[in-house]
Amino acid sequence: MTAVLSPPAVEVPAPDRRYNRQRRLAWIGKHSIAIALGIMFVTPVVYLVLLSLMTSDQALTADYWPNSWHPENYVRVFEVTPLPHYLLNTVIYAVSSTVLVLLSSVPAAYALAKLKFRGRNGLFLLVICVMMLPPQVVTVPLYLMWARYGLTGSLAPLIIPALFGDAFCIFLLRQFLLTIPSEYLDAARVDGCGEWRTLLRVVLPMARPGIAAAGLFQFFYCWNDYYGPLLYTSENESSWTLSLGLASFHSVHHVDWNLVTAATVLAMAPLIIIFFFAQRAFVQGITLTGFKG
């Protein structure tokens, strides 16, 4: 990512001192803007963390610095709310969905990127349509379908579709697989590998960054998903996920802002930690979703 990071150095010889001073002023100006914006971007999270460390009384005031520090709020929120339960459901949903989506999407992406067959372009356009169209379009028939099998109120309607690929994941993986030179695949085929063996032995090891990015996106999507759990699990609180729980905490604990914010911080913390470990795969993945400029 260093290539993306470092701006192209445009060195223009500075003819005189006034020009130099102008440059320095511009340098200061740009960095000041960056610092001011940086503070604005960080403030909401910092404020949330500070609020979560206050007493519940102080959290209701306009203060933003805790009079006394209460890290035990993070223990209490586990005791007085169903947070452990929400967390478990969220982990089940996000992990199983991510694993299944990758298993079902990688072969499809490989076929779309590297195999020649009739209707390939048409199929790819269909995948893009599925990816682009708002999920709300098919919400009601899907809900009725799951209700017919008695699966609403559980996590099943959220996880089972992952067995059958995900349009965005297929799209992203295909874009990545296109960057792998076909010569490697031809070499494997000449050595007598079948297509599946070629995929498993040759393509998978080379596609690891793309697969990591696709997996991260799916995991984050599930972790953050609000519409899906609201639709399918709101009728049964034992299936609620973090997003759903957080949105409703407020009604039950509306005077305990310190606890609501502690739960909110806990909901975002795993994502930020994962991001710092996987930043490279992540940024590369986002870049792949944009199209060639």
Added chain:
Amino acid sequence: MTAKPLGVRVRKGATTFSFLAPALIGIAVFFLYPLGSAVYFSFTKFDLLSVPEWVGLDNYRRMADDPFLLQSIRNTLWMVVVFVPVRIIGAIGLSMLLTQLKRGAGFFRTVFYLPALVPPVAATIAFVYLLKPGTGPVNHFLEMIGIEGPLWFNSPAWAKPSLVLLGLWAIGDLMVIFLAAVLGVPASLYEAAELDGANAWQRFRSITLPTIQPVVLFAAVTGVIYTLQYFDQAAVAGSIASGQATVGGGISSNFGFPEGSTFTYPLWLYTVGFRYSALGYANALAIGLFVVALGVTLILLRRAKAFTGEES
């Protein structure tokens, strides 16, 4: 295709199919089938307990004089017209700034990106607290510099702008896409322009912008699609700002708070379908959304070649 033995071709076809089978089933069962059902249901009337009864175009006629629908369309249009361009301009601005920084560009990129990771529900809660009219730090700060802050999420006029602020805060994904595009502009073009005496703004106008123009189109189309399905933040902001949030049973009682100003099209669709159980009408609304979204998508697909990055 030159003549290959039939057996080989069949076997090759079978292998290809084995790669695609899960995805094909997925598209058929979870997209094409429900889409077809939605079209059929949109001509019927039923609820969770009754059987669909054919009513012809009744649902579509009903759309013509539904005040809530009109309000939700107005709100969604407002978001499309304001939210999408503001986010694109913001993302281009941030990525241009990052390329100008001689030091700490990586650090600032991470800082600007981080809010995009915050779950939408968590981010919305954070913003409702930040912008609380009485006790929020933003209005407190504004008061210090002598400005009387608005009521933000509690004011019909400011609720949508508050959502735009929230969207600007979580701009990271878009910024990274633009950053890659901006850095992809050949440095030689800038050098030539600088020798010609072009100032920074002229260089941006005549070099950067034309070069990244396809990415702007991509961002505009995906932004409109995103805004058409804008649900989570509007739903959560409305219920939390109203101070009496209920999910679960009484789901949508606070949708659109205050005074319907955050009541977007998807919220109305959800309310009609899952609160009023007017499933036929909800499907008609869904088809309306489908037609608009498809139209917008086609704009992008007309540029499919750039989008799909075909090898050949």
